[in-house]
Amino acid sequence: MTIVTLVRTELRRLTSSRMGILALVALMCVPIIYAGLYLWGNNDPYGNLKDVPVGLVVEDTGATQTDSDGTTSTVNYGDEVRDELLKDNSVKWIEATAAEAKTGVSDGTFDFVLTLGKDFSTDLTSPTTASPKQASVELTTNDTNSFLATTIAGNVAEKVRSSIAEKVGKEAALQFLDGFADVGTSLETAIDGANQLADGTTTAANGSAQLAAGAASANDGAQQLATGASQANTGAYDLSSGLQQLANATSTLPSDTAALNTGAQKVAAGNAELATSGAELAAKANTIATDVPQAQTDITAQVNELLMNKVITQEQADKILTALNPLGQQVVDANTKIQDLNGKLAALASGSQQVADGTAALAASAPTLAGGISDASTGASALAAGTQQLADGSATLAAGTPALASGAADLQTGILKLDDGAHKLATGLSDGLGKLPIETAAQREKSASIISDPAAIDTSAVTKASAYGAGMAPFFISLAAWIGIYALFLIIKPLSKRALTALRKPVRVTAAGLMTPGILGAVQMIAVFGIVTLALGYSVANPLGMLGFMIVTSVTYAAIILALNVWLGSVGQFLGLVLMVLQLVTAGGTFPWQTLPGPLAALHHALPMGYAVDGIRQLMYGGNLALAWADVAVLLAFLLGALALSWLGARRMTRTRTLRDLRPSLIG
Structure with a gap:
């Protein structure tokens, strides 16, 4: 078998x-x-989910939000979500009240219910306020209707949540990017102001440099004037003493007049030179004193402009102006004294020349000299008193001009630092503007879309079933x-x-x-x-x-x-x-x-x-x-x-x- x-x-x-x-x-x-x-x-089965009854409850009362341009508008995200869901054919959405939804999900009329509460729009717009709050979508399920219906409900709710997050995220990102654009515009204005400030501080720095140079020259001239005045005073006292001796010793007049004439000529030459130096110093001092009001005005204007642009503080401005006013007054006072001394020097030079002429005449006319010796002695005494005043005044001037020179140098240093800071400010603002994401309206719209939905799922299947x-x-x-x-x-x-x-x-x-x-x-x-x-x-x-x-x-x-x-x-x-x-x-x-x-x-x-x-x-x-x-x-x-x-x-x-x-x- x-x-x-x-x-x-x-x-x-x-x-x-x-x-x-x-x-x-x-x-x-x-x-x-x-x-x-x-x-x-x-x-x-997923293709037939459109026949699954789902209750949709929308109780949203809307909210008021402020747009990026400052205008306010009323939004109702609940109505927008409802309209989009009703157009969606993924499930059978049925609008219902809260009471109908509660009854329907219990008796099987609805497999599940999606509820958007009264504060839905308010919560969605809260991130732009001081009290942000997360919006919620309430999902009500009943496993007695179908356990898989509960799973489907979770997927549907997550899809709704993702859609809402993308929409709201796009609007928030767009508002954020619009804010950047506004900041960029403001920065451009600030950069223009900073550049103007930098130009002004450069001008002030140049003026302060000239002021410092003039103050240093005034100091040098004052020191020379003090030395010359001291020498003139010594010579004047010597002359007065000699004339007194001459008056007392007229017996030796013929021989002494020759020596006297020689000394008088030297004194006259020295006084003439001293008068010339005094005139030059007086001219320079007068020029500096004349420029002081304008310099004060320019510096004060620059300081006020820096203060208005908030580059420096009120305290810093007050400190600069407090130092500036006494400094200008010292320059003016010094000029007054120099002009006074210059007049005295001219008188001194003229007097000494007269003495020299007199001594020459005395030497030529010894017999007639005795009568003039008394006059010469009197003039010499006056000359000594004048040179004493000149010496005292030039010493006072010489004591004040170092402070003038030091203050001018400090002012120049401060303005140079201010100028450097102003240029750094302008450069920093320009660099900051270059780092801001300044985009056109279309570019901001595209960027906001990408920020709200940054990643897309690119699915590639090695193999794939044709249907569930x-x-x-x-x-x-x-x-x-x-x-x-x-x-x-x-x-x-x-x-x-x-x-x-x-x-x-x-x-x-x-x-x-x-x-x-x-x-x-x-x-x-x-x-x-x-x-x-x-x-x-x-x-x-x-x-x-x-x-x-x-x-x-x-x-x-x-x-x-x-x-x-x-x-x-x-x-x-x-x-x-x-x-x-x-x-x-x-x-x-x-x-x-x-x-x-x-x-x-x-x-x-x-x-x-x-x-x-x-x-x-x-x-x-x-x-x-x-x-x-x-x-x-x-x-x-x-x-x-x-x-x-x-x-x-x-x-x-x-x-x-x-x-x-x-x-x-x-x-x-």
Whole structure:
């Protein structure tokens, strides 16, 4: 008896009656009905979310906000969100009051409710105020309506939240960038003022330099004047003493007049030179004194301009002006004294020349000189008194001019620092303007859009299922293959016990026991493949490879359930149901198997359905063929292992047989 004969005999037994044919056809249709209905029912559930009723409650009363240009406007983000959601067709939005929504989500009228409260717009616009507050979207769910509806509600609420965040974020970013543009305009004005300030301080610095140079020259002239005046005073006293002696010693008049004339000529020459120096000093001092009011006016104006532009403080301005006014007054006072001394020097020079002329006449006319000696002595005394005054005044002037020179130098230093600071201010403002993101209105609009939504998801798929149902197809096909084989073993004998008793060839009987459910399972898989590709229209990247893999999967399942039946009988058949339930959880058909608890994740690798699901995915979506071949290898290992167990069971049966084993039965 060959394997083909055994298979033909088993098939003839299954179709020997109308009830048998009906049972076989019904069981053959189990995987077709299971896979077809489940995949049809789950073909595109997300595409039908538009029929899910969702309550929408908008209680927003609006808010007043201030735009970047200072104008105020009234906004109502709640109405805007409501209008956008009603245009959206992702779910069936139904406007309702708060009371209607509460009742509706409880009695199932609404699967969930989305509520925008009274302060929704106020909270959204609060970031521009001193008390920012996060706006909230209230989501009300009821798991008695549907647990997955709650999950969908969370996704919808997150989508609404992201849309609101993008819209409000764009407006906030635009207002921020508009503020930068306003700052840039103000900075340009400030830069113009800083440049004008820098120009003014440069002019002031030049004036202070001239003032310092003039003060230094005045100081030098005053020191020279003091020295000359002291020398003139000494000479004048000497002259007065000599004339007094001359008056007392007229007996030596002829010889002394010659010496007197010589000394008088020297005194006259010295006084003339002193008068010339005094005149030059007086001219310079007068020039400086004349320029003092204008210099004070210019410096005061520059200081006031710096104060108005807030470059310096009021304290600094007062300090500069306080130092400036006494300094100018000292220059004017010194000029007055110098002019007075200059007049006295001129008188001194004139007097000394007269003395020299007199001494010359005296020397020429000694007899008449005695009468004039008394007059000369009197004039010399007056000259000594005048030179004393000149010496005192020039000493006072010489004592004051160092302070004038020092003050002018300090003023110059301060104005130079002010000038340097003004130029640094102008440069810093210009650099700051260059670092500001100054953009046009269109550029700010684009930048605000990017800031509010900075990252876009660029999805690229190595493989992709054509629909949600196609994504679930590998799992349902694998499960349908197990259910189909399990159902067939309700009427198929695992092994022909008569053949075992008659032939005592366990290999042949075991092969025949696998071929019958294997052939029927292959037919089931061909039918399921037709439902998936033709009736449901799912695309398959490797159709022949997928069909072959499905047949291998079905035959492997047949071998496993065959082994369970051979060794455990009806208990083994029940264990086949238990294994189906376990693999329903551990195959990773819905959620990734990595999300399973540890023991169940271990069963994912220990049971065949996980490999069947993975292999069908690789072939259906156009994935990695190497992984598909690896899955084939694992399934073949299960197949060979199950066949080996079945052969061992058949071999055991050939040794001991009972009359009960020979009794025919619909269920082997």
